[in-house]
Amino acid sequence: MFSPPHIDVSVNSPLLGVKFYQAQVDVRGSVVCKETCGSSVSVILLRKDGISKEQMTVSLTDQSSEFSFSNVLPGKYRIEVKSYSPVTMSGDDIWCWEHSSVDVDVGADNIEGITFVQKGYWVSVTSSHGVDAYLNQPDGSHVNLKIKKGAQRICLESPGVHELHFVNSCISFGSSLLRIDTSNPLPIYLKGEKYLLSGRINVDTNSLGGDENLPENIPVDMLDNEGTVLDGATARLVSSGIDQSTAVIYEYSVWANSGEKLIFVPRDMRNDGGKKILFYPRQQHVSVTQDGRQAPISPFSGRLGLYIEGSVSPPLSDVHIRVIAEIESQxxxxxLGDLALxxxxxxxxxxxAGPLYDDITYTIEASKPGYHVKxxxxxxxxxxxxxxxxxxxYSREDMDEPFPSVLLSLSGEDGYRNNSVTGVGGMFTFGNLFPGSFYLRPLLKEYAFSPPAQAIELGSGESREIVFHATRVAYSAIGRVTLLSGQSVEGITVEARADSKRFYEESGTDSSGSYRLRGLQPDTTYVIKVARKGELDRTRIERASPESVTVKVGHEDIKGLDFVVFEQPETTILSGHVEGKKIKELNSHIRVEIRLASDPSKIESIFPLPLSNFFQVKDLSKSKHLLQLKSALPSSAHKFESEVIEIDLERHPQVHVGPLSYRIEEDIHKQELTPAPVYPLVVGVSVITLFVCMPRLKDLYQAAMASVSASSTTAKKDVRKLVVRKKTY
Known part of the structure; x- marks a missing residue:
């Protein structure tokens, strides 16, 4: 393309200086913005024919929204408009346009009238789930939106603050309302935090009857697995039964976190005095496991609870009624046997009594204190x-202390027996008695009662007061038993003996070490001591101090009779010393051997005798042992004997034995060959010959042979080892 495109000439003579230039034109236009365009809006001119990558950019100003590109060569171009935010580093357009670009074919003439119109403002939205929503615009109108899962951009057509609302979403993004300001359109990230759980309650109208009203709503508790209430929902009535054969429906919903395990429990909370509805099952368990829309909660079935009506005759108030389950209820x-109500x-x-679940039967129990209910x-x-x-x-004497407890023995008809103890002060009440004849007797050591016993006739519901008067006839000895450290000892028996009158009393110490010997007769001398019974007989206590106390009982209690007991040591110690002939020469050859008396074959300890001839062994078992000295010398040359001593470390953990003695002899006897006597042999031969010749002399021969045999037989002596047993306590 050239400029000018043509020149008209009239040729009358040679014509020089006619020039054509390559065309360069202007491209002009304007941008229509919702508000002031400003320098953030740029218009870009891009060449499309591939001849060059020519690009020109023009930024608008606050004073003008028009743009112009000069000296544009002929060709195919694309003009784009963008609005940039200084905060956004990505370079993406933050405004949305009716058309964000336009293609133009530049020739030799200027191009004018290109207009870009702003449609609105881009907002970036990234969502973890698809959701329906709507926008409330600043002018009060609203626009429906359908947000998809993933990243997307939404064009807000009006400037100002918009409100984004979610429509019937089963997923909560943390807030049901988001505000978007077009002056600072920050990216929106929607992440599903909670999931909607919905449920239904079907109430059977047949169970209600004509007099019972339906509740307007039903509270539903949401609990965790441990039974702690986390939240609650309200089930609202959504449909009423057309007739008595249909059910009414309540619906409820609640938000829950992913991974939660929940328990839903509906309750009829009405307190208007009417009968209440119970729900089957009593609770539903739900686990929030899947991502997205959750399955509905299994429905509840509601029906009027079971009510048991009864009476008590004659009419009495405050009779306690207990309803017990006869079988197991799901x-x-x-x-079985659990208390239901x-x-x-x-x-x-x-x-x-109600409401009760109607899937089982119940047993009714009634009771009232002071009454027999059947x-x-x-x-x-x-x-x-x-x-x-x-x-x-009452006591006939002036007492500084309250009257002690008394045993009351009450007997009645049909083998009735009741032994009870009064409180301090001598008062007691026998309740729950049927009408009839009774016999009451008080018992307390050291006291005589007037009257000794009382016969009583009781009518139905009658209350009788019985009075006894007590007279002191014997007295007590009071004291404590402690260890040397002052610590109290429980379970020690203390006895009082009056041998002259053959009186005997005993008592045991309590947790404070105190004892009280009751029933000591006046004008009588007693010897009081710690007896070998209870703890003392179990060998924990070795002895008591003093060993005994002699007292003469008058007409008052004797106090301050204290004893100190001594415990046996925990560690056993067995010691002893050895004496005997040639002890210095034999010391290194003597051994001390200790065996169990219950199993003599078991050696507990064996050791050489120390040079001091004194030995000591600790920590042997608390049982009976056998102690004996042994010799290490050859038994063929020496004969060594010692006594066996039995030691009882169970009764006496620390024992000294001695002196231990022994006997030792050298074996110097030798066997000598002795010739057999000839004369008895000659006599024997003669007798045999005579017997052969004279059979009648057989008896004489046998007698002679017996005599010879007796004279030639060597007598043997049994040697028994003498065992000397000493018992040491």
Whole structure:
């Protein structure tokens, strides 16, 4: 293309100086912005024919929204408009346009009238899930949106602050409302944080009857696996039954985090005095595992709870009613014998127990303190008031301390027995007694009572007061038993003996080490000491100090009779020393041997005798042992004997034995060959010859042979080892 495109000439003579130049034109246009365009808006001219990569950029100003490209050579071009944000480093356009680019074919003439119109403002949205939404624009209108999963851009057509709302979303992105300011359109990141769980409750109208009203809504508790209430929802009535054969429907929903394991429990919280609805099952377990829309919660079925009505005759209020499950219930989580519900009767003697789950049967129990209640029907009971005996014991003496506890023995008809102890002060009440004849007797060592016993006739619901007067006839010895450190010792037996009158009393120490010997007769001398019983007999205590105390009982208690007991040591020590002939020469050859008495074949310890001839062994077992000296000398040349001593370390953990003695002899005897006697042999031969010749002399021969045999037989002596046993305690 050239400029000018043509020149008209009239040729009359040679014409020189006609020039054509390559065409260069101007491209002009304008940008229409929602607000002031400013320098952030740029218009770019790009060549498209591939001849060159020519590019020109023009930025607008705050004063003008027009643009112009000069000296543009002919060719095909694309003109683009963009708005840049100094905050955004990506270089992406932050405005949206009716047309963001236009293609032009530049010739020899200028191009004008190119217009770019801003449509709105780009907002980048990245979402983890697809969701329906709408925008509330500054002018009050709203625009429906469909946000897809992933990254996308939304064009906001009006400047100002927009509100983004989600429509019926089953996924929560942390907030149901987002505000977007076109003056600072920051990227929006939508990440699903919670998931919507929805459920339904179907209430059977057949169970309600005509007098019961439906609740407007039903609260539903949301619990964790440990039973802690996390949140709650409200199930609202969405449809009513057309007739009595249909159910009404309540719906509820709640947000939950991914991975949660939840328990939903509906409750009828009405307190208007009417009957309540129970739900089957009692609870539903839900796990939030999948990403996205969750499956509906399994529905609940609701129906009016079971109510048990009964009465008590004669009418009594505050009779305690207990409802017990007869079998296991899956709905109520009850086992056989579990308590399902408790209530009480009113002033008219009537009761209503409920609501109860109707999948099992129940047993009714009734009770009231001071009354005998027995069933007379499935849900009705009869009551009979018990009788009472009030017992008061007074002392005939002035006492600084409260009267001690007294054993009361009450017997009645049909083998009735009741042994009870009064409190301090001598008062007691026998309750829950049926009408009849009774016999009451008080018992307390050291006291005589007037009267000794009392016969009582009781009517139905009658209360009788019985008074006894006590007289002191014997007295007590009081003290403590402690260790040397002052620590109290429990379980030690202390006894009091009056041998002259053959009186004997004993008592044991309590946790504070105190004891009280009751029943000591006046004007009597007693020897009081720690007896070998209880702890003392189990060998933990070795002895007591003092060994005994002699007291003469007058007409008052004797106090301050204290004893100190000594414990046996925990470590066993067995010691001893050895004496005997040639002890210095034999010391290195003597051994001390200790065996178990219960198993003599088991050697517990064996060791050489020390040079001092004194030995000591510690930490042997607390049992009986056998102690003996042994010799290391050859038994063929020396004969060594020592006594065996039995030691009881169970009774006496530390024992010294001695002196231990021994006997030793050198074996110097030698066997000598002795010729056999000839004369008895000659006599024997003669007798045999005579026997052969004279058979009648057979008896004489046998007698002679017996005599010869007796004279030639060597007598043997049994040697028994003498074992000397010493018991050491």
């Amino acid at each position: 709905s109520a989580s009850l086992k 408790e209530t009480s009767t009113g002033t008219d003697g009537l009761y209503i 069933p007379v029907g499935p849900h009705s009971f009869s009551c009979q008031k018990f009788s009472q005996i009030y017992v008061q014991i």
